[in-house]
Amino acid sequence: MAKPAKVLLNVPAIKADFPILQRTVRDKRLVYLDSAATSQKPKQVIDATSDFYSRYNANVHRAIYELGEESTREYEGAREKVAAFIQAKSAMEIVFTKSTTESINVVAYGYGLKGKIEKGDEILGTVMEHHSNHVPWHFVKDHKGAVLKYVDVNDDGTLKMEQYDALLTNRTKIVTVTLCSNVLGTINPVKEIAKRAHEVGAICVVDAAQAAPHMPIDVQSLDADFLAFSGHKMLGPTGIGVLYGKPDLLEATEPLLGGGEMIREVHLGWAKWNDVPYKFEGGTPNIAGAIGLGVAVDYLTTIGMDAVRGHEMEVTEYALEKLARLKGVQTYGPRDVTKRAGVVSFTIDGAHPHDIASILDVEGICVRSGHHCAQPLMERFNLPATARASFYVYNDLDDVDALVAGIKKVQEVFA
Amino acid sequence: MPDLRELYQDTILDHSKRPRNFREIADASATAVGHNPLCGDRVTVYLRLDDGTIADVSFVGQGCAISKASASLMTDAVKGKSKSEAHGLFERFHKMVTARPGDPVDTSLGKLAVLSGVCEFPVRVKCASLAWHTLEAALERKQETVSLE
Numbered sequence: 001m002a003k004p005a006k007v008l009l010n011v012p013a014i015k016a017d018f019p020i021l022q023r024t025v026r027d028k029r030l031v032y033l034d035s036a037a038t039s040q041k042p043k044q045v046i047d048a049t050s051d052f053y054s055r056y057n058a059n060v061h062r063a064i065y066e067l068g069e070e071s072t073r074e075y076e077g078a079r080e081k082v083a084a085f086i087q088a089k090s091a092m093e094i095v096f097t098k099s100t101t102e103s104i105n106v107v108a109y110g111y112g113l114k115g116k117i118e119k120g121d122e123i124l125g126t127v128m129e130h131h132s133n134h135v136p137w138h139f140v141k142d143h144k145g146a147v148l149k150y151v152d153v154n155d156d157g158t159l160k161m162e163q164y165d166a167l168l169t170n171r172t173k174i175v176t177v178t179l180c181s182n183v184l185g186t187i188n189p190v191k192e193i194a195k196r197a198h199e200v201g202a203i204c205v206v207d208a209a210q211a212a213p214h215m216p217i218d219v220q221s222l223d224a225d226f227l228a229f230s231g232h233k234m235l236g237p238t239g240i241g242v243l244y245g246k247p248d249l250l251e252a253t254e255p256l257l258g259g260g261e262m263i264r265e266v267h268l269g270w271a272k273w274n275d276v277p278y279k280f281e282g283g284t285p286n287i288a289g290a291i292g293l294g295v296a297v298d299y300l301t302t303i304g305m306d307a308v309r310g311h312e313m314e315v316t317e318y319a320l321e322k323l324a325r326l327k328g329v330q331t332y333g334p335r336d337v338t339k340r341a342g343v344v345s346f347t348i349d350g351a352h353p354h355d356i357a358s359i360l361d362v363e364g365i366c367v368r369s370g371h372h373c374a375q376p377l378m379e380r381f382n383l384p385a386t387a388r389a390s391f392y393v394y395n396d397l398d399d400v401d402a403l404v405a406g407i408k409k410v411q412e413v414f415a
Numbered sequence: 416m417p418d419l420r421e422l423y424q425d426t427i428l429d430h431s432k433r434p435r436n437f438r439e440i441a442d443a444s445a446t447a448v449g450h451n452p453l454c455g456d457r458v459t460v461y462l463r464l465d466d467g468t469i470a471d472v473s474f475v476g477q478g479c480a481i482s483k484a485s486a487s488l489m490t491d492a493v494k495g496k497s498k499s500e501a502h503g504l505f506e507r508f509h510k511m512v513t514a515r516p517g518d519p520v521d522t523s524l525g526k527l528a529v530l531s532g533v534c535e536f537p538v539r540v541k542c543a544s545l546a547w548h549t550l551e552a553a554l555e556r557k558q559e560t561v562s563l564e
Contacts, residue, residue: 350432351480352454352478352479352480353454353479354454354456354479354481354539354542355423355479355480355481358422358536358539359419359423361536362419369454370453370454370455371452371454371455378455384454384455384456384457384477385454385455413419413423413428414428414480
Protein backbone atom coordinates (compact mmCIF):
# COMPACT_ATOMS: atom_id res chain seq x y z
CA MET A 1 0.00 0.00 0.00
CA ALA A 2 1.36 3.42 -0.96
CA LYS A 3 2.10 5.78 1.89
CA PRO A 4 -0.57 8.46 2.22
CA ALA A 5 0.63 11.67 0.55
CA LYS A 6 0.30 14.92 2.42
CA VAL A 7 -2.29 16.48 0.13
CA LEU A 8 -5.22 18.60 1.23
CA LEU A 9 -8.75 17.51 0.39
CA ASN A 10 -11.29 19.76 -1.31
CA VAL A 11 -12.57 21.05 2.03
CA PRO A 12 -15.17 23.57 0.73
CA ALA A 13 -16.91 20.73 -1.14
CA ILE A 14 -16.79 18.50 1.95
CA LYS A 15 -18.00 21.30 4.24
CA ALA A 16 -21.03 21.76 2.00
CA ASP A 17 -22.14 18.23 2.99
CA PHE A 18 -22.24 19.10 6.72
CA PRO A 19 -25.33 21.14 7.62
CA ILE A 20 -23.99 22.08 11.06
CA LEU A 21 -20.93 23.72 9.56
CA GLN A 22 -23.20 26.25 7.88
CA ARG A 23 -24.31 27.69 11.24
CA THR A 24 -22.69 30.37 13.33
CA VAL A 25 -21.80 30.27 17.02
CA ARG A 26 -21.99 33.49 19.01
CA ASP A 27 -22.22 35.30 15.64
CA LYS A 28 -18.93 33.79 14.49
CA ARG A 29 -18.18 31.16 11.85
CA LEU A 30 -18.22 27.73 13.54
CA VAL A 31 -14.69 26.37 13.74
CA TYR A 32 -15.16 22.83 14.96
CA LEU A 33 -11.92 21.41 16.37
CA ASP A 34 -13.28 18.68 18.64
CA SER A 35 -13.70 15.71 16.32
CA ALA A 36 -11.68 13.51 18.68
CA ALA A 37 -14.65 13.85 21.06
CA THR A 38 -17.27 13.41 18.36
CA SER A 39 -17.33 14.17 14.65
CA GLN A 40 -19.97 16.14 12.81
CA LYS A 41 -22.30 14.30 10.44
CA PRO A 42 -22.74 14.75 6.69
CA LYS A 43 -26.28 15.09 5.34
CA GLN A 44 -25.93 11.67 3.69
CA VAL A 45 -25.71 10.07 7.17
CA ILE A 46 -28.47 12.23 8.64
CA ASP A 47 -30.73 11.42 5.66
CA ALA A 48 -30.02 7.69 5.91
CA THR A 49 -31.13 7.53 9.54
CA SER A 50 -34.26 9.59 8.97
CA ASP A 51 -34.96 7.56 5.81
CA PHE A 52 -35.01 4.39 7.88
CA TYR A 53 -37.63 5.82 10.21
CA SER A 54 -39.72 7.41 7.47
CA ARG A 55 -39.65 4.59 4.92
CA TYR A 56 -38.88 1.12 6.30
CA ASN A 57 -38.79 1.15 10.10
CA ALA A 58 -39.27 -2.43 11.30
CA ASN A 59 -37.42 -4.67 13.71
CA VAL A 60 -34.63 -6.74 12.21
CA HIS A 61 -34.30 -10.50 11.80
CA ARG A 62 -37.81 -11.51 12.80
CA ALA A 63 -40.43 -9.77 10.71
CA ILE A 64 -41.91 -11.85 7.90
CA TYR A 65 -43.16 -8.78 6.02
CA GLU A 66 -41.43 -6.63 3.41
CA LEU A 67 -40.47 -3.74 5.72
CA GLY A 68 -38.67 -6.11 8.05
CA GLU A 69 -36.83 -7.64 5.14
CA GLU A 70 -35.69 -4.20 4.03
CA SER A 71 -34.53 -3.15 7.48
CA THR A 72 -32.68 -6.45 7.97
CA ARG A 73 -31.05 -6.13 4.56
CA GLU A 74 -29.84 -2.59 5.32
CA TYR A 75 -28.69 -3.49 8.86
CA GLU A 76 -26.73 -6.51 7.64
CA GLY A 77 -25.50 -4.49 4.67
CA ALA A 78 -23.96 -2.04 7.14
CA ARG A 79 -22.18 -4.96 8.81
CA GLU A 80 -20.72 -5.93 5.41
CA LYS A 81 -19.55 -2.36 4.82
CA VAL A 82 -17.86 -2.15 8.22
CA ALA A 83 -16.15 -5.50 7.64
CA ALA A 84 -14.76 -4.30 4.31
CA PHE A 85 -13.71 -0.97 5.87
CA ILE A 86 -11.31 -2.70 8.28
CA GLN A 87 -10.39 -5.60 5.95
CA ALA A 88 -12.12 -8.24 8.08
CA LYS A 89 -12.47 -11.62 6.40
CA SER A 90 -16.20 -11.81 7.00
CA ALA A 91 -19.11 -9.73 8.25
CA MET A 92 -19.60 -12.42 10.90
CA GLU A 93 -16.51 -11.01 12.63
CA ILE A 94 -18.32 -7.70 13.21
CA VAL A 95 -20.41 -7.19 16.35
CA PHE A 96 -22.54 -4.06 16.65
CA THR A 97 -22.42 -2.49 20.12
CA LYS A 98 -23.32 0.96 21.33
CA SER A 99 -19.77 2.28 21.61
CA THR A 100 -16.06 1.54 21.87
CA THR A 101 -16.62 1.42 25.61
CA GLU A 102 -19.23 -1.32 25.29
CA SER A 103 -17.02 -3.22 22.83
CA ILE A 104 -14.10 -3.29 25.27
CA ASN A 105 -16.45 -4.25 28.10
CA VAL A 106 -17.75 -7.19 26.05
CA VAL A 107 -14.17 -8.48 25.76
CA ALA A 108 -13.18 -7.73 29.37
CA TYR A 109 -16.35 -9.37 30.66
CA GLY A 110 -16.92 -12.20 28.23
CA TYR A 111 -13.34 -13.20 27.49
CA GLY A 112 -11.66 -12.00 30.70
CA LEU A 113 -14.01 -12.06 33.64
CA LYS A 114 -16.26 -14.95 32.52
CA GLY A 115 -13.74 -16.71 30.36
CA LYS A 116 -10.09 -17.38 30.11
CA ILE A 117 -8.51 -15.28 32.84
CA GLU A 118 -7.42 -16.94 36.09
CA LYS A 119 -5.98 -15.54 39.30
CA GLY A 120 -2.45 -14.27 38.73
CA ASP A 121 -2.83 -13.97 34.94
CA GLU A 122 -1.45 -10.70 33.70
CA ILE A 123 -3.16 -8.07 31.60
CA LEU A 124 -0.76 -5.58 30.07
CA GLY A 125 -2.02 -2.11 29.20
CA THR A 126 -0.36 1.26 28.71
CA VAL A 127 -0.50 4.54 30.63
CA MET A 128 -1.84 6.34 27.54
CA GLU A 129 -5.15 4.46 27.42
CA HIS A 130 -8.52 6.19 27.54
CA HIS A 131 -10.50 5.42 30.71
CA SER A 132 -12.63 3.05 28.62
CA ASN A 133 -9.58 0.85 28.10
CA HIS A 134 -8.60 1.02 31.77
CA VAL A 135 -11.73 0.54 33.84
CA PRO A 136 -13.13 -2.66 32.21
CA TRP A 137 -9.82 -4.36 33.06
CA HIS A 138 -10.09 -3.15 36.66
CA PHE A 139 -13.22 -5.31 36.84
CA VAL A 140 -11.21 -8.36 35.76
CA LYS A 141 -8.59 -7.59 38.40
CA ASP A 142 -11.22 -7.10 41.11
CA HIS A 143 -13.29 -10.20 40.28
CA LYS A 144 -10.69 -12.66 39.03
CA GLY A 145 -7.49 -11.58 40.74
CA ALA A 146 -5.80 -10.73 37.44
CA VAL A 147 -2.64 -8.62 37.69
CA LEU A 148 -2.64 -5.36 35.75
CA LYS A 149 0.63 -3.98 34.39
CA TYR A 150 1.26 -0.88 32.30
CA VAL A 151 3.78 0.21 29.71
CA ASP A 152 4.94 3.80 30.28
CA VAL A 153 5.44 6.47 27.61
CA ASN A 154 8.56 8.41 26.68
CA ASP A 155 8.55 12.20 27.03
CA ASP A 156 7.91 12.50 23.29
CA GLY A 157 4.65 10.58 23.71
CA THR A 158 5.79 7.27 22.18
CA LEU A 159 5.49 3.96 24.03
CA LYS A 160 8.51 2.55 25.86
CA MET A 161 8.83 -0.52 23.67
CA GLU A 162 11.82 -1.88 25.60
CA GLN A 163 9.68 -1.79 28.73
CA TYR A 164 6.91 -3.56 26.82
CA ASP A 165 9.34 -6.37 26.02
CA ALA A 166 10.42 -6.55 29.67
CA LEU A 167 6.84 -6.72 30.98
CA LEU A 168 5.66 -9.25 28.41
CA THR A 169 6.01 -12.78 29.82
CA ASN A 170 4.26 -16.11 29.54
CA ARG A 171 2.02 -14.92 32.40
CA THR A 172 0.65 -12.22 30.08
CA LYS A 173 -2.72 -13.30 28.71
CA ILE A 174 -4.05 -10.04 27.29
CA VAL A 175 -2.24 -7.04 25.83
CA THR A 176 -4.56 -4.07 25.40
CA VAL A 177 -3.44 -0.93 23.62
CA THR A 178 -4.80 2.07 21.80
CA LEU A 179 -3.91 2.37 18.14
CA CYS A 180 -3.95 6.16 18.49
CA SER A 181 -3.82 8.27 21.66
CA ASN A 182 -6.73 10.66 22.18
CA VAL A 183 -4.44 13.10 24.00
CA LEU A 184 -1.02 12.86 22.34
CA GLY A 185 -2.09 11.73 18.88
CA THR A 186 0.60 9.04 19.04
CA ILE A 187 0.06 6.19 16.58
CA ASN A 188 1.32 3.06 18.31
CA PRO A 189 3.14 0.24 16.47
CA VAL A 190 0.25 -2.15 17.06
CA LYS A 191 1.32 -4.63 14.39
CA GLU A 192 4.62 -5.12 16.24
CA ILE A 193 2.89 -5.09 19.65
CA ALA A 194 0.44 -7.81 18.51
CA LYS A 195 3.24 -9.90 17.01
CA ARG A 196 5.21 -9.90 20.26
CA ALA A 197 2.04 -10.58 22.29
CA HIS A 198 1.32 -13.63 20.13
CA GLU A 199 4.86 -14.90 20.68
CA VAL A 200 4.10 -15.35 24.40
CA GLY A 201 0.61 -16.71 23.74
CA ALA A 202 -1.27 -13.53 24.70
CA ILE A 203 -4.08 -11.96 22.69
CA CYS A 204 -4.01 -8.33 21.58
CA VAL A 205 -7.02 -6.07 22.13
CA VAL A 206 -6.91 -2.83 20.14
CA ASP A 207 -8.77 0.38 20.95
CA ALA A 208 -9.22 1.96 17.52
CA ALA A 209 -11.65 4.72 18.57
CA GLN A 210 -9.26 7.47 17.44
CA ALA A 211 -7.72 5.50 14.59
CA ALA A 212 -10.62 4.03 12.60
CA PRO A 213 -12.01 7.46 11.63
CA HIS A 214 -8.66 8.83 10.49
CA MET A 215 -6.46 6.19 8.85
CA PRO A 216 -6.72 2.97 6.85
CA ILE A 217 -7.15 -0.06 9.12
CA ASP A 218 -6.38 -3.63 8.15
CA VAL A 219 -7.18 -6.03 10.99
CA GLN A 220 -5.54 -8.90 9.13
CA SER A 221 -2.28 -7.06 8.61
CA LEU A 222 -2.33 -5.81 12.24
CA ASP A 223 -3.22 -9.35 13.32
CA ALA A 224 -5.44 -7.81 16.02
CA ASP A 225 -7.47 -10.32 18.02
CA PHE A 226 -10.15 -7.84 19.05
CA LEU A 227 -10.53 -4.28 17.77
CA ALA A 228 -13.05 -1.70 18.98
CA PHE A 229 -14.30 1.61 17.60
CA SER A 230 -17.28 3.97 17.61
CA GLY A 231 -19.52 5.24 14.84
CA HIS A 232 -19.94 8.78 16.13
CA LYS A 233 -16.26 9.68 15.82
CA MET A 234 -16.25 8.67 12.12
CA LEU A 235 -19.15 10.74 10.75
CA GLY A 236 -21.73 8.21 11.94
CA PRO A 237 -24.52 8.51 14.53
CA THR A 238 -24.02 8.25 18.28
CA GLY A 239 -24.99 5.01 20.01
CA ILE A 240 -23.43 2.64 17.50
CA GLY A 241 -20.08 0.96 18.03
CA VAL A 242 -18.16 -1.93 16.58
CA LEU A 243 -16.31 -4.90 18.01
CA TYR A 244 -14.22 -6.87 15.57
CA GLY A 245 -13.00 -10.25 16.79
CA LYS A 246 -11.32 -13.30 15.32
CA PRO A 247 -14.03 -15.99 14.92
CA ASP A 248 -12.55 -18.51 17.41
CA LEU A 249 -12.11 -15.77 20.03
CA LEU A 250 -15.65 -14.48 19.56
CA GLU A 251 -16.82 -18.09 20.01
CA ALA A 252 -14.84 -18.30 23.26
CA THR A 253 -16.32 -15.04 24.56
CA GLU A 254 -19.48 -15.07 26.67
CA PRO A 255 -22.20 -12.53 25.90
CA LEU A 256 -22.63 -9.49 28.13
CA LEU A 257 -26.37 -9.07 27.51
CA GLY A 258 -28.95 -11.82 27.69
CA GLY A 259 -32.32 -11.33 26.02
CA GLY A 260 -34.03 -11.31 22.68
CA GLU A 261 -32.07 -11.57 19.44
CA MET A 262 -29.06 -13.25 21.09
CA ILE A 263 -30.77 -16.62 21.57
CA ARG A 264 -31.40 -19.72 19.51
CA GLU A 265 -33.86 -21.34 21.91
CA VAL A 266 -35.10 -20.44 25.40
CA HIS A 267 -36.60 -22.76 27.99
CA LEU A 268 -37.54 -22.21 31.60
CA GLY A 269 -34.21 -21.90 33.34
CA TRP A 270 -31.86 -22.26 30.38
CA ALA A 271 -31.18 -21.07 26.85
CA LYS A 272 -28.98 -21.78 23.87
CA TRP A 273 -27.27 -18.80 22.36
CA ASN A 274 -27.40 -17.64 18.81
CA ASP A 275 -24.35 -17.75 16.55
CA VAL A 276 -21.59 -15.14 16.53
CA PRO A 277 -22.01 -12.19 16.10
CA TYR A 278 -25.73 -12.25 17.05
CA LYS A 279 -25.14 -13.74 20.49
CA PHE A 280 -23.58 -10.39 21.47
CA GLU A 281 -26.48 -8.30 20.19
CA GLY A 282 -29.13 -8.90 22.85
CA GLY A 283 -32.18 -6.63 22.56
CA THR A 284 -33.35 -4.65 19.56
CA PRO A 285 -30.19 -3.14 18.15
CA ASN A 286 -29.58 0.46 17.09
CA ILE A 287 -30.81 -0.20 13.57
CA ALA A 288 -30.81 3.41 12.40
CA GLY A 289 -27.37 3.86 13.96
CA ALA A 290 -25.91 0.88 12.13
CA ILE A 291 -27.42 2.01 8.83
CA GLY A 292 -26.07 5.53 9.41
CA LEU A 293 -22.64 4.10 10.19
CA GLY A 294 -22.75 2.13 6.94
CA VAL A 295 -23.36 5.37 5.05
CA ALA A 296 -20.54 7.08 6.99
CA VAL A 297 -18.27 4.24 5.86
CA ASP A 298 -19.44 4.87 2.26
CA TYR A 299 -18.66 8.57 2.65
CA LEU A 300 -15.15 7.94 4.01
CA THR A 301 -14.47 5.24 1.44
CA THR A 302 -15.44 7.61 -1.37
CA ILE A 303 -12.86 10.11 -0.11
CA GLY A 304 -10.43 7.25 0.52
CA MET A 305 -8.84 6.60 3.89
CA ASP A 306 -5.36 7.23 2.48
CA ALA A 307 -6.55 10.64 1.35
CA VAL A 308 -8.16 11.30 4.77
CA ARG A 309 -4.89 10.45 6.49
CA GLY A 310 -2.85 12.53 4.03
CA HIS A 311 -5.11 15.55 4.55
CA GLU A 312 -4.87 15.32 8.31
CA MET A 313 -1.09 14.96 8.21
CA GLU A 314 -0.93 18.20 6.22
CA VAL A 315 -3.30 20.09 8.56
CA THR A 316 -1.50 18.73 11.64
CA GLU A 317 1.92 19.64 10.27
CA TYR A 318 0.67 23.18 9.62
CA ALA A 319 -0.84 23.42 13.12
CA LEU A 320 2.29 22.12 14.87
CA GLU A 321 4.45 24.57 12.92
CA LYS A 322 2.18 27.52 13.69
CA LEU A 323 1.87 26.65 17.39
CA ALA A 324 5.63 26.12 17.72
CA ARG A 325 6.10 29.73 16.64
CA LEU A 326 3.90 31.04 19.46
CA LYS A 327 5.88 31.94 22.56
CA GLY A 328 4.50 30.43 25.75
CA VAL A 329 2.56 27.67 23.95
CA GLN A 330 3.51 24.01 24.43
CA THR A 331 2.25 21.08 22.41
CA TYR A 332 2.43 17.41 23.41
CA GLY A 333 3.06 14.19 21.54
CA PRO A 334 5.37 13.23 18.67
CA ARG A 335 6.53 16.07 16.40
CA ASP A 336 6.72 13.80 13.34
CA VAL A 337 3.29 13.76 11.67
CA THR A 338 3.93 10.32 10.16
CA LYS A 339 3.88 9.02 13.75
CA ARG A 340 0.87 10.92 14.99
CA ALA A 341 -2.72 11.77 14.16
CA GLY A 342 -4.49 15.13 14.07
CA VAL A 343 -5.00 15.42 17.81
CA VAL A 344 -3.04 18.35 19.23
CA SER A 345 -3.02 18.90 22.99
CA PHE A 346 -1.57 22.21 24.08
CA THR A 347 -1.11 24.47 27.07
CA ILE A 348 -0.51 28.20 27.28
CA ASP A 349 1.65 29.72 30.02
CA GLY A 350 -0.46 31.56 32.59
CA ALA A 351 -3.81 30.39 31.18
CA HIS A 352 -5.77 27.42 32.49
CA PRO A 353 -7.16 25.15 29.72
CA HIS A 354 -10.70 25.92 30.88
CA ASP A 355 -10.12 29.62 30.35
CA ILE A 356 -8.54 28.87 26.96
CA ALA A 357 -11.64 26.94 25.90
CA SER A 358 -14.01 29.68 27.12
CA ILE A 359 -12.15 32.42 25.27
CA LEU A 360 -11.93 30.34 22.08
CA ASP A 361 -15.65 29.56 22.41
CA VAL A 362 -16.48 33.26 22.20
CA GLU A 363 -14.56 33.23 18.89
CA GLY A 364 -16.73 30.36 17.63
CA ILE A 365 -13.92 27.83 18.07
CA CYS A 366 -14.75 24.50 19.74
CA VAL A 367 -11.82 22.85 21.53
CA ARG A 368 -11.83 20.46 24.45
CA SER A 369 -10.23 21.18 27.81
CA GLY A 370 -9.61 18.90 30.74
CA HIS A 371 -8.09 15.47 31.26
CA HIS A 372 -9.66 13.93 28.12
CA CYS A 373 -10.68 10.77 30.02
CA ALA A 374 -7.00 9.87 30.34
CA GLN A 375 -6.15 10.75 33.93
CA PRO A 376 -3.24 8.26 34.27
CA LEU A 377 -1.58 9.85 31.22
CA MET A 378 -2.11 13.37 32.55
CA GLU A 379 -0.52 12.32 35.84
CA ARG A 380 2.42 10.86 33.91
CA PHE A 381 3.02 14.27 32.33
CA ASN A 382 2.18 16.07 35.58
CA LEU A 383 -0.57 18.05 33.85
CA PRO A 384 -3.86 18.85 35.60
CA ALA A 385 -5.42 19.56 32.20
CA THR A 386 -4.69 20.53 28.59
CA ALA A 387 -6.62 22.16 25.79
CA ARG A 388 -7.01 19.94 22.74
CA ALA A 389 -7.69 20.73 19.10
CA SER A 390 -8.47 17.83 16.79
CA PHE A 391 -8.94 17.82 13.03
CA TYR A 392 -11.00 15.95 10.47
CA VAL A 393 -11.88 16.00 6.79
CA TYR A 394 -13.89 19.24 7.09
CA ASN A 395 -11.06 21.24 8.69
CA ASP A 396 -8.73 23.28 6.57
CA LEU A 397 -5.76 25.57 7.16
CA ASP A 398 -8.16 28.50 7.75
CA ASP A 399 -9.42 26.67 10.84
CA VAL A 400 -5.86 26.39 12.12
CA ASP A 401 -5.35 30.11 11.45
CA ALA A 402 -8.52 30.85 13.44
CA LEU A 403 -7.14 28.74 16.30
CA VAL A 404 -3.84 30.61 16.24
CA ALA A 405 -5.64 33.98 16.27
CA GLY A 406 -7.77 32.72 19.17
CA ILE A 407 -4.71 31.64 21.13
CA LYS A 408 -3.24 35.12 20.66
CA LYS A 409 -6.46 36.54 22.10
CA VAL A 410 -6.11 34.24 25.13
CA GLN A 411 -2.57 35.50 25.61
CA GLU A 412 -3.79 39.11 25.41
CA VAL A 413 -6.37 38.47 28.14
CA PHE A 414 -3.81 36.86 30.43
CA ALA A 415 -0.87 39.12 29.53
CA MET B 416 -23.91 37.95 22.81
CA PRO B 417 -21.90 37.14 25.95
CA ASP B 418 -19.07 39.53 26.47
CA LEU B 419 -15.66 38.09 27.12
CA ARG B 420 -14.59 41.26 28.91
CA GLU B 421 -17.46 40.65 31.31
CA LEU B 422 -16.14 37.19 32.21
CA TYR B 423 -12.49 38.19 32.34
CA GLN B 424 -12.70 41.70 33.72
CA ASP B 425 -9.75 43.31 35.47
CA THR B 426 -10.81 42.47 39.04
CA ILE B 427 -11.15 38.78 38.15
CA LEU B 428 -7.82 38.66 36.36
CA ASP B 429 -6.20 40.50 39.26
CA HIS B 430 -7.57 38.04 41.84
CA SER B 431 -6.59 35.04 39.70
CA LYS B 432 -3.03 36.26 39.19
CA ARG B 433 -2.57 37.58 42.74
CA PRO B 434 -5.02 35.62 44.85
CA ARG B 435 -5.71 37.03 48.33
CA ASN B 436 -5.40 34.77 51.39
CA PHE B 437 -3.57 32.20 49.27
CA ARG B 438 -1.86 30.34 52.12
CA GLU B 439 -2.36 27.61 54.68
CA ILE B 440 -3.54 28.31 58.24
CA ALA B 441 -1.39 26.34 60.68
CA ASP B 442 -3.91 26.36 63.55
CA ALA B 443 -7.01 25.97 61.39
CA SER B 444 -10.12 24.82 63.20
CA ALA B 445 -11.46 23.25 60.00
CA THR B 446 -10.28 22.46 56.48
CA ALA B 447 -11.95 20.90 53.46
CA VAL B 448 -10.83 19.82 50.01
CA GLY B 449 -12.85 20.52 46.86
CA HIS B 450 -12.28 18.79 43.54
CA ASN B 451 -13.72 19.38 40.10
CA PRO B 452 -12.84 16.21 38.18
CA LEU B 453 -14.03 17.73 34.91
CA CYS B 454 -11.12 20.17 34.76
CA GLY B 455 -8.83 18.80 37.45
CA ASP B 456 -9.26 21.82 39.70
CA ARG B 457 -8.46 21.30 43.35
CA VAL B 458 -8.89 23.69 46.25
CA THR B 459 -8.28 23.37 49.99
CA VAL B 460 -10.06 25.87 52.24
CA TYR B 461 -8.75 26.63 55.76
CA LEU B 462 -10.86 28.19 58.50
CA ARG B 463 -10.14 29.58 61.94
CA LEU B 464 -13.39 30.00 63.82
CA ASP B 465 -13.63 32.20 66.87
CA ASP B 466 -16.89 31.85 68.77
CA GLY B 467 -18.85 31.07 65.60
CA THR B 468 -17.19 33.85 63.62
CA ILE B 469 -14.81 33.29 60.74
CA ALA B 470 -11.71 34.91 62.26
CA ASP B 471 -9.47 33.82 59.41
CA VAL B 472 -10.00 32.01 56.11
CA SER B 473 -7.59 31.04 53.35
CA PHE B 474 -7.15 28.65 50.44
CA VAL B 475 -4.53 26.88 48.36
CA GLY B 476 -4.86 24.87 45.17
CA GLN B 477 -4.84 25.04 41.43
CA GLY B 478 -7.50 25.96 38.99
CA CYS B 479 -8.72 28.17 36.21
CA ALA B 480 -8.90 31.95 36.47
CA ILE B 481 -12.57 31.86 37.41
CA SER B 482 -12.18 29.33 40.23
CA LYS B 483 -9.08 31.03 41.62
CA ALA B 484 -10.57 34.51 41.49
CA SER B 485 -13.79 33.26 43.03
CA ALA B 486 -11.91 31.58 45.90
CA SER B 487 -9.87 34.72 46.46
CA LEU B 488 -12.91 37.02 46.46
CA MET B 489 -14.76 34.59 48.72
CA THR B 490 -12.07 34.64 51.41
CA ASP B 491 -12.14 38.44 51.45
CA ALA B 492 -15.93 38.44 51.59
CA VAL B 493 -16.51 35.97 54.43
CA LYS B 494 -13.73 37.03 56.79
CA GLY B 495 -15.29 38.37 59.99
CA LYS B 496 -18.71 36.95 59.11
CA SER B 497 -20.70 34.50 61.19
CA LYS B 498 -21.38 31.00 59.88
CA SER B 499 -24.95 31.86 58.96
CA GLU B 500 -23.92 35.11 57.28
CA ALA B 501 -21.38 33.19 55.18
CA HIS B 502 -24.03 30.65 54.29
CA GLY B 503 -26.46 33.39 53.28
CA LEU B 504 -23.78 35.00 51.12
CA PHE B 505 -23.17 31.70 49.32
CA GLU B 506 -26.87 31.33 48.62
CA ARG B 507 -27.07 34.78 47.08
CA PHE B 508 -23.81 34.23 45.18
CA HIS B 509 -25.09 30.95 43.77
CA LYS B 510 -28.32 32.63 42.71
CA MET B 511 -26.31 35.28 40.88
CA VAL B 512 -24.08 32.89 38.88
CA THR B 513 -27.06 30.73 37.91
CA ALA B 514 -29.34 33.66 37.06
CA ARG B 515 -30.68 34.32 33.59
CA PRO B 516 -28.42 36.69 31.64
CA GLY B 517 -29.79 40.21 32.05
CA ASP B 518 -31.36 39.61 35.47
CA PRO B 519 -30.55 42.41 37.93
CA VAL B 520 -27.49 41.68 40.06
CA ASP B 521 -27.95 41.57 43.85
CA THR B 522 -26.14 44.72 45.02
CA SER B 523 -25.64 43.32 48.53
CA LEU B 524 -22.99 40.98 47.09
CA GLY B 525 -20.52 43.85 46.83
CA LYS B 526 -17.28 42.90 45.11
CA LEU B 527 -18.53 39.35 44.45
CA ALA B 528 -20.79 40.89 41.78
CA VAL B 529 -17.83 40.96 39.36
CA LEU B 530 -18.52 37.25 38.83
CA SER B 531 -22.08 37.88 37.62
CA GLY B 532 -20.88 37.37 34.01
CA VAL B 533 -20.45 33.67 34.77
CA CYS B 534 -24.21 33.20 34.28
CA GLU B 535 -23.61 33.72 30.54
CA PHE B 536 -21.34 30.64 30.57
CA PRO B 537 -23.28 27.86 32.36
CA VAL B 538 -20.40 25.38 32.07
CA ARG B 539 -18.28 27.70 34.19
CA VAL B 540 -20.70 27.84 37.16
CA LYS B 541 -18.90 24.91 38.79
CA CYS B 542 -15.60 26.76 38.50
CA ALA B 543 -17.07 29.78 40.28
CA SER B 544 -18.77 27.79 43.03
CA LEU B 545 -16.10 25.15 43.85
CA ALA B 546 -14.47 27.21 46.63
CA TRP B 547 -17.86 28.06 48.09
CA HIS B 548 -18.97 24.43 48.25
CA THR B 549 -15.67 23.63 49.90
CA LEU B 550 -16.14 26.44 52.43
CA GLU B 551 -19.58 25.04 53.28
CA ALA B 552 -18.02 21.61 53.88
CA ALA B 553 -15.35 23.14 56.12
CA LEU B 554 -18.00 25.04 58.09
CA GLU B 555 -19.91 21.82 58.58
CA ARG B 556 -16.61 20.05 59.28
CA LYS B 557 -17.28 17.37 56.71
CA GLN B 558 -14.11 15.40 56.19
CA GLU B 559 -14.64 13.93 52.74
CA THR B 560 -13.56 15.64 49.54
CA VAL B 561 -16.26 17.74 47.91
CA SER B 562 -16.59 16.59 44.33
CA LEU B 563 -18.46 18.61 41.73
CA GLU B 564 -19.44 16.25 38.93
